[in-house]
Amino acid sequence: MRRKPTEPEILAEIASTSLRQHVGGAAGGKGYHFQDLVAVARILECGSTCLGIGDSPLITQEKRGSKTDDLHMDWPEGSFSRRYQIKSEEELGWDTNLQKQFIVEHRKDPHAELVLTVHRMDLAEKLKIERHDYELSFVTVNHVSIALRHNPHHNREICRLIDSVSLVPAHPTFFASIWHHIYSVWIHDWERKGDLLELFEDLSRTSRYIISSLKAPSNETNDLVWLLNETMKGKLHFAADSETLVVTGRQGRTLVPLPVLMSAVDDGFWNDFPQDPWEFWDAIGGFGIDEDCDDEYYDSVD
Structure with missing residues (x-):
């Protein structure tokens, strides 16, 4: 009879799976890396609804080899937390380490919102239905199309989010410029970690103010x-x-x-x-x- 794995062994396997996800998977080497694509989209989404200083989370995107989450959002004073797992594996199922991964996270913070983002709608629907069989009803499942790894700024929803944080007219030229600028600053300058409002203050300045600082006008x-x-x-x-x-x-x-x-x-x-x-x-x-x-x-x- 196979023995039950210890928690260190579970975390080691999760780290190994995460490393493969970062360097390969359906998005490997083609267009934007899927995790980076989703992270920038979530930053835009968070920026579009930000209500000010008290609504500005610390955002951390884990690097290759991370043991658990792919993206953290922690609001001030522990008021709210959101944890994303971002996966682009074709045969993904709950009967893998994914189940253990979410259980570990739920135990660490029972009040955090746990989200699984995958790369296909049909896979998201399947996992959404099956999560109850694995006692994971507390996990939200959604998808971002893997096709967006090429030219995400052509997508209508992405354009809507970009428009909500810009100070220029809605136009393909600006959609492309703003997407590429946010991606570059987040990944290369901020190295995937920072406070949302501080990030957008920097994005505003370095884009010559075509991106809003998110600080509301009078x-x-x-x-x-x-x-x-x-x-x-x-x-x-x-x-x-x-x-x-x-x-x-x-x-x-x-x-x-x-x-x-x-x-x-x-x-x-x-x-x-x-x-x-x-x-x-x-x-x-x-x-x-x-x-x-x-x-x-x-x-x-x-």
Whole structure:
């Protein structure tokens, strides 16, 4: 009779399986790594619903060889936690170490939300039904299509999430730029760990403010943005967070965002600003943030 494995043996096998998942699996070597794809999508999702400092989780994406979770989200003062397992194995089932993995996590924190994300809808539905047979009804099962490892910024839901954290018009050029920028900063600069609001503050600055800092603008700023969009009637696009107004205009086939620090604008400017879009553009440009621009945000568009 086979003996019951000890917990160290279980964790060692989980680590081995996790390592194979990171270097191979259905996403291995083709497009974005599936775990990275899902992690960035979840960061966008979390950013799109963030309500401020008290709603800003510490996010940790585990590296290759991790023993348990693939993605952690821990909200301030232990108020809430979410744990993701992200798998792209074709024959995945609960009768593997996956069951033990979730049981270990549930014992560690019975109040944490535990989520399994897989790469196919049919597999997610199968695991969702079968989880009850393995006493895993506390696990949420969902999917992100493996096809998104190529050009995820073409996906409608991903575009919706990107649009919710951007200060520029909804456009394929910006969808691609913002996705690639968030991915690069999260994976390479932040090395897959950081506070959500601190991350977006950095993303905003390094994208030349086309990405929101997630800090909400005042009611006065919201009213001003509405007035400007109404006055310019689509010739210019306006959006703002707590500190920055981004004015986007078109020069030929190119969309050009102009970030302006609200505190730098003279108090009297808004009382008598130019009503003509291009006169306004020239006038507001005098208050623009003087930083070098990354060419990727200024590609020609149709």
